[in-house]
Amino acid sequence: MRRLAAGLAAAALGATMVATAASPALADPDPGLDPDFAGGHTSLQFDANPEPAWRGKPITLAGKLSVQCDEDYISGFVSVHHADYCKDQERWHRLGWKRIVILFQPDGSGKWEYVDTIKTSRKGYFATKVPARTSGTWRAVFEGARWLAPSEATDWVKVLRRH
Numbered sequence: 001m002r003r004l005a006a007g008l009a010a011a012a013l014g015a016t017m018v019a020t021a022a023s024p025a026l027a028d029p030d031p032g033l034d035p036d037f038a039g040g041h042t043s044l045q046f047d048a049n050p051e052p053a054w055r056g057k058p059i060t061l062a063g064k065l066s067v068q069c070d071e072d073y074i075s076g077f078v079s080v081h082h083a084d085y086c087k088d089q090e091r092w093h094r095l096g097w098k099r100i101v102i103l104f105q106p107d108g109s110g111k112w113e114y115v116d117t118i119k120t121s122r123k124g125y126f127a128t129k130v131p132a133r134t135s136g137t138w139r140a141v142f143e144g145a146r147w148l149a150p151s152e153a154t155d156w157v158k159v160l161r162r163h
Contacts, residue, residue: 040067043092044100046140046153052160053132059157061102062127065120065142066092094124098142102128106136132159 046063053059069091102115120126126140135158144150 042151044151044153048138048155052158058129065095096122101141103139135159
């Protein structure tokens, strides 16, 4: 039923589509597809603010996830090929409802600590707030999805102590 609804929605937009299953584990790749096809190239923009931050005060971790418009890609349950809602002047289309993993590595440590998993909004944006503890590197990771390549970004923040 989801495939039919997604197909009708894509047809209404005037886009060529191919239906896929809801979960990669439940669906076998289409044998007609090129097995070397890695999927749409993604871009993750990420920023941690303020810089520098005061210990104990919140740091906002925000960004957006996009896929190249000129690549074929999967959006939800439908593969939209050269979609008409990627405007001519756009090179990138924002991806909604995708998981972003937030990690932190304190200065002097060689280990990444898990902080949170958040989802992008309908328009591909994400944000969360965390308390500033110590200086270090924040990392946002999109682990990829069926037909979407993974991407990640980092930002280093200095944390100042109060006197």
